[in-house]
Each structure stands twice: as structure tokens, then as C-alpha cells.
Amino acid sequence: MSADQMNVGELLAATVPMARTLNLQFPDQPDYHNHVGGPHAGAMFTLAESASGAIVLAAFGDQLSRAVPLAVKAEIGYKKLAKGVVTATATLGRPAAEVVAELDAGGRPEFPVTIAIQREDEAVTGEMTVIWTLRPNA
Template sequence: MAENRPSLGEMMAATVPMVRTLGLEFLETTAERAVVAMPDQSAYHNHLGGPHAGAMFTLAESASGAIVLAAFGDQLSRAVPLAVRAEIGYRKLAMGRVTATAELGRPAAEVVAELDAGKRPEFPVEVAIRREDGTVTGEMTIVWTLRPGG
């Protein structure tokens, strides 16, 4: 009998209140890439009628968290993933529904090898935020760590 396991997106929605608040939709969550969408919601607009910068930050950070969990979920018994720092650049006006696409900035095997060596590895996750027409409206780098001691 097959197990009905929740998807990574369902787990994030259940455990991260901001994911539910913003109605984020996890379109793809693999160890190579995570794509998360945020619907257009007037309650979270800025003064120009597009998504507020804080909402876009949360979207991008959520996509980064999804790829970290997909890539390192098998390490959770011995390490806790934590965001260390983030930098975001808003490039173009975002309007309507936006998506964030996250990719690891280092090979997962390299990060796990550092953890195996007793280190606390840090690794970047690069995120591009796009409008529905594909235009990149923002770019974010989030540096994560795997803190030993799960």
C-alpha cells in the first residue's frame, strides 16, 4: 500500500505561517531547483499596485528554504538548516503574479562533505523573481548553514 506523504510545499504551508498568509504555491521542489509562486493579492500591494517588497522577500526566502529542504532533508537528524544572511536587489517593477526560482550555489555533496568533516558549512542559494512575462524583477542571494546537532 502506497504511503500518502505530504509534499514539501504542503509541509512548508503547515509549518511556516507566512507561507499560508501569502498563499504561496510550490510549483517545483527538487534538490536542483525550487519554483514558488505568489498570487496577485491587493492586501499585499505596495504604493504602485504591485507586490510589496516584504512579500517578495518572503517569496524568495521561501523558495530558498524549499530547495534547502529538498537537497538536505536527509541530513535533518544531525543538522538544522538556518538562513544566515540575505541580500536582495529589486530590478524592475513587479506586477501581478510573481514566481521565485531558487538554485543551490554549491554542489550539495560538497556541503555534506563539510558537515561530515565536523564543520558548519555555509552555502548560497540564488533566487530570481519573475513576472508572468518572464522578466526578472528581483534577485536574491540567501546564505544558509547546516548547524550540526539536529
């Protein structure tokens, strides 16, 4: 199946072994809890970083034949205790066309992705920013 025929979830699972292994779901179970009964910080980080990768693949999946998306750096803030189901929502920080134009011009564009992690009551429990790049293939 080509990248054009896959949805974002399938593409993420096909291209990122960790995402495939984790299945991007973190059941609310004691093995994933921290010392205060919420999801461990590492689980929340992985969820948010995976959401950022999903939006990058959605925006730039058609560029994979000529560039590799790579996370450059990430910063996360834990705001409130997250209990129960949490959802990570990612937002691309630059227009995709602008990033592709920079790639077309021979550059190695960088762009931010912001992620909000929310509980079922919509309270934001964490916020993350991941800086991504599209590294042109050699």
C-alpha cells in the first residue's frame, strides 16, 4: 500500500516502529501511573510526541520520497493531574505550503507543532511543543 492510499494512523504505524508497537493507546491502568495516580510523564510525552508525528505525516506525507521528517527538540509542561482518558491534539505551527516552498528552494525547513493534552472534562493537563524539520534525502 502506498502512502497515498493510507490514512494518517496507518501511515504512522507503517513508518514509525514505536507508534506501531504502542498502538498509540495508553490504557488507564496501574502500570502506566505515576506516584500520584495519573499517567506517567513518559506516557504523556510519548502520546503528545506521537500526535505531533501524526500531523506531520498528514501535512507532509506526500514529501516522504524526497525528505525525512525528524523531531529536532521538544518541550513539555504538565499543568494538571490527568486521570482517566486523555487525548492529545496537535496543531501545525506554520502553513504546510510555506514549509514545502522552503524545501523546494533547497532549504531544510523547521516548524513547530503544538500539542494540547486534555482529560475527558476538556481540562488541559499538558502542553507540548515539538520542533520538526524536513531533512532532504541525500
